[in-house]
Amino acid sequence: MSDEREKYNQDPRVICKYGEMCYQKNEEHHKKYKHPPPSKTVKKHNMHRFLPFNKVQKTLKGKSADSPKAETPNNLDKAPETSKSDEVSQDEKSSGTSNAASDTQDTVVSGAESNNDEDSSEEECNFSYYHKHTDPIILKELFLVEMPDDFFKFFECLKKEAKKESKPIENILDSVNLQLIGPFDFLMGKLPKMLCKDMYLTHWRFYYDPPEFQSVLKKKGTSQFHIGYFRDDPKEKPVFLAKNDSAKDCIITPISENIFGAVYWYLQHETIKSPFTKMASQKLINKVKSWAEQHKYTIEEYDMKKRQKQIACRTFHGAGIVVPYNKETQVGYRPLVEKDVKIKEMFKKLKDAKTQDEKDKVLAEIQPIITYASIAVDECDFGTGLEAGIALFCSGLKELQSNALKCLEVAYSLLKRDAFKKIIQVHLERRRKGVKLSIL
Structure with a gap:
């Protein structure tokens, strides 16, 4: 057993469910979860967080080195750089022989280009797409x-x-x-x-x-x-x-x-x-x-x-939220303990904070808002928890992301909006700015 593998086995942290496929760079994620050391054989979907299956390219000897390289989806973020030896799958266990001894070798294409020194004469893709006539359901x-x-x-x-x-x-x-x-x-x-x-x-x-x-x-x-x-x-x-x-x-x-x-x-x-x-x-x-x-x-x-007439409040994004509300008992929603203007000021102070001490001071000011919303949820005002979660989410601040997730998970669960709960969990785990957001 290698030193890396032994160290991994003894690591007390929780195992990340994505293993080698995980692309997270967030420090908090790596503090909480452990990831296995990279294996010698690197699969294509391990090297890029979006690619669905391996694209296999058959390379025949004796061909010109100028033939077109394998095409891969072009709307992707670049995967972390890896050495050429890592990008080529040896796959010796399944073949029983070295690829070097074979006239035909299989190469796993990573990122947007192939690392073959020899040219490809035929490309075979073993991943598929949903057909355009597939049932829309x-x-x-x-x-x-x-x-x-x-x-x-x-x-x-x-x-x-x-x-x-x-x-x-x-x-x-x-x-x-x-x-x-x-x-x-x-x-x-x-x-x-x-x-x-x-x-x-x-x-x-x-x-x-x-x-x-x-x-x-x-x-x-x-x-x-x-x-x-x-x-x-x-x-x-x-x-x-x-x-x-x-x-x-x-x-x-x-x-x-x-x-x-x-x-x-x-x-x-x-x-x-x-x-x-x-x-x-x-x-x-x-x-x-x-x-x-x-x-x-x-x-x-x-x-x-x-x-x-339908919304409980406009929320930070302005589109408003609709939750069950009993006008007679006034159960279902209550306003946050602070006005939106005051909360936005706190968010701005947190964004502009230069030192950790400054951040901690602002976070201490924000905490009562979260605590109050949590108490409101305990008393069946689920809309308050949803409003607080949306506000924290709309701040866009990584320091508040975990609080946003907790508020929204609880609110969506109690409102029986489980699909929204799943979406926010996945989104916040992979949240990123820009336009490179396609899996194609």
Whole structure:
């Protein structure tokens, strides 16, 4: 037994359930969990947190060294650098002989390029994708929420338009800088079958997206502007589609009751903002309006006033939360002990704190808010726990992330919104900024 393996076996920390596949760099994670030393044979899905299965490339001797390298998905974060010897799978146990003695060798492709010194003549992929004609009910198994009828109707309209113009479906929105994401990747047959099902819950989940928000569209390129469905309960249909730009803040702004209205809103604003896409936007506006009329969907903007009567509070993201509330007994929700303005000031002080002592001082000020919310939950005011968890989540501060998770886990459990509980657990474990959020 190697020294590393012996040291690992004697380590008293909890074993990380992802083992060698874990990509976490968070210090708190590594303090709590132990990870096995890397094995000599490195599988492809160990070297990259997103790739579903190994891509095997057969390399024949005597070929030119200039043949194209194996293609792999290109919307990925770069995996940690590994030596070439680590990237090549020897797999001697299964073959019984050394690859060097064979005329054909199997190479595991890592990241975006192959490390073969010899050229490939044939590539064989042993991972598969969900077929675009797969029963859409699978979507609920993957994303834990059911997509509404307007989602599928809109995709059907794009499909017909793509066939009419002899273009791929995704190209229909290219001219207006809009990209189909999330569940749409399933309908387009682009979603890979993953070993780790949790990864679907992080597919295009932006930094400030709470579990209630499911992204379906984004502005192309490096923009973090995206549009998604917002629902109060995972078992219910979405209430509206909203927009958010995670590069700016956590604010979720309602747009329309359906995706036709949301895209119509986007195109109207695009004609004003961008002279480069003005003509294309105007052309598509007419089509979207026609599609909406054909399927009897309104393109009017969502009226937030009618939601005011339902929500317990607006919350930090502005979209509000809806929880069971008994007006007679006043059980179900009570306001947080501090006003939002005061809490935001505390968050800013924590963000600006330079030393650990300064941080500890601010954290001590925030703790009574969390404690009060916990007491409220114990007294059946579950909405207060949800509000506190959303506030801590929207702060975006890593110092408050564990508190946010605890508050939200308890609140979602008591509200019987288990799908949201699972989503927030996976999201916070893998939460990251930027636009490299796809598993493709």
